[in-house]
Amino acid sequence: MNTGLKDKVLAQGMNPDIVVQQIENFKNGFPFLKITAPATPVDGIKVLSESELDHFSQTYPEKASKIDVVKFVPASGAASRMFKDLFSFLESDGDLSKSSFVQKFISNLSKFAFFTDLDDSLKSKGNSIQSCLDAKDYKSIVNELLSDEGLGYGNLPKGLLRFHAYPSENRTPAQEHLVEGLQYGIGKGNTVKIHFTVSPEHEEKFKAEISKVLPGLKASSGVEFEVTYSQQKKSTDTIAVTMENEPFEEEDGSLLFRPAGHGALLENLNDINADLIFIKNIDNVVPDRLKEPTKTYKMAIAGILLEVQEKVFEALRGLDLAIDHESVGFAAQVYNAGLGGKIPAPISSGSLEEVAGFLKGKLNRPIRVCGMVKNTGEPGGGPFWIEEEDGSLSLQILETAQIDLNDPNSKKHFSTSTHFNPVDLVCGTKDYKGHSFDLLKFRDMQTGFITEKSKSGRDLKALELPGLWNGAMAGWNTLFVEVPLITFNPVKTVNDLLRDEHQ
Structure with a gap:
């Protein structure tokens, strides 16, 4: 990077080293991921029996009452x-x-x-x-x-529009998320904690809307609420380039930096200190009459995470105490049966210490359980098995842009996938010693997106960071669970509000 360009980057408060890497990404593009199979109910997606659904949804509330639970709602997008x-x-x-x-x-x-x-x-x-x-x-x-x-x-942002009519009030999605929080988000201290990521120009309006409805919710439920807000960090913006991959300059000579998509919110998520974090988009809400399935399955996937996490922590503590056949065998069982991990043959045939090292590295990671709905033709990321560099397989949510559809095998796996991601996640972001993971260390920076835009009549290329539930969580331990389609009711156009699910 020449001195003049570096000075401009510094003058706009950005990191020159990161900008250099971003420009290289424009020049080289991003590699496709190596899919080995779609995740399906046969292999990779857990379908809960009635007894399992009852067990996990019933064991969750008591466990939740002893930990910090936060509902994280990306809500900055304009409507x-x-x-x-x-x-x-x-x-x-x-x-x-x-x-x-x-x-x-x-x-x-x-x-x-x-x-x-x-x-x-x-x-x-x-x-x-x-x-x-x-x-x-x-x-x-x-x-x-x-x-x-x-x-x-x-x-206005979607979160502040009137979505649902009731006899005594008309609710916004922001209010519906508060009501939903009462159903599965009550944690330690009998408190519902909700965090909205908002754009700067709308934060005060969000606060005004929430302050209007909170007193009534507190009075009727007897539950405390803690509502917090954050904004997408300016430092996560990415440089825009011309179609020739040169930095795009504004008319005043300054460089154009653009918001880097929802993957930028990984920084906001990284700042949340909680034992359990639910993630759900702002527009995926339903009226009270349809909330029961969402409540049940949200508690179930959270119950699964807490149960699996307990076993992971037990396995890691065991490996800390001793590397022997018992501790390594238990850790392998947790990795294979609990997380669906597959140990590569070269590793499994190695020494006890080598297997233990592999398992420690794989188990000591953030964990997420993701709801998956049957594919009905909606656009969105899907669940797949991919091959990692070390030969192991992992479950990932991939966007279509990350899949090489010119490769016959990849195209076959894509076309035979059965489910897609409705952004229904519950996350464990602390390690077995109670410390928060640095989530930025678990993202795959080779999974960004390049899109074509225009500014002032000139074409440009824009760069999105690895998506929040795609590449930003590539290094997490992932479990997929089938959830019913009724739990997914996004509002993409105003006329979607006329669907029965929103009436």
Whole structure:
């Protein structure tokens, strides 16, 4: 890196060594991962029997009451993509017949939880939804919903939109996550701890929304709440480059750095001090009438993690005390049966000390249990077995971009996969001595993503860090558990709120 470029990087508070590596990543790209098989209920995905479901969901609450539990909710994304079709309609001639999406939106207005707020906002300006409908002035309705002069939904994060209507209130996803926390997130001190990652411009609005609903929740439940917030760290931004892989310069000569995707939130997760951390996206919430399956399976996957983790800790303590056939045999059993790990033949035929060293390295890692739903054609990462550099196999959540679909074997494994990742994770981030792992040491920096964007009419390449539940957790011990499809109800467009699961 030449001196002038280095000075610019330093002037913007970024690390020159990291920027050099990022530019190399643009030039070289990222290698595909070596898939050996899809993870399926036959091999890699655990399908719980009724008795197992009962056992894990019933043993979890007592264990949770003695540990620190945190619900980690990525909530910084803006909702603007939810309203893509409505924004297009505002730029059109206003002919409703040209957009079936907008027709559906307009004809079902009364079914949205924000209907009353929207009507009140229009009435404050001497209008109403009904008068706009009578005049066929649909643009005024859409504009009132999206613009900052109205409800401002076009610029708000998903977490602050009214998703669900109840007889006495209309809830946002942020509020639904608080309610959900009461069902499976009560930890030590009879407290629900929830951490939202938010964008700087929305933090105060989040705090205002939470402060409105918390007193009522505390009073009705008798449970304490501890709600915290963090923002994606500026230091995790990645440099943008031209199509020729040169640093992209703004008109004022400064370098363009961009937010690096949800993988940047690994830093935020790394700052959480807890014994058990649930991760779930902000928009994956349902009304109270459908919360029971989520509650049951969340407790079950957490119960599985705590039970497996106890055995892992026992095995590691045993290896600390002595390296003998008993301690190594037990550690191997935990690795094979408890974690689904597969010891490479060259290792298993080595000395007792070599096997013990391998097992210590594999067991002393963060652990996660991930819910997996049957693949119904939704886009998203899937569960696969991949081969590590040491010859061992591990379970990973892969995005399509990480798979070489030109390779016949990889394409076959991809096409025969049966499940996908709904972002339903529970994580153990402390070691057997009670110390928090440095999670940054367990990510695979060779699993980032390069995308093409534009700025000021100029094409550019952008770099995303390894995804939070993909490469950012590549070095974790991973278990996959099948969860029912009803536990996955994301809201990608505003009309998704018309589905039965959100009514």
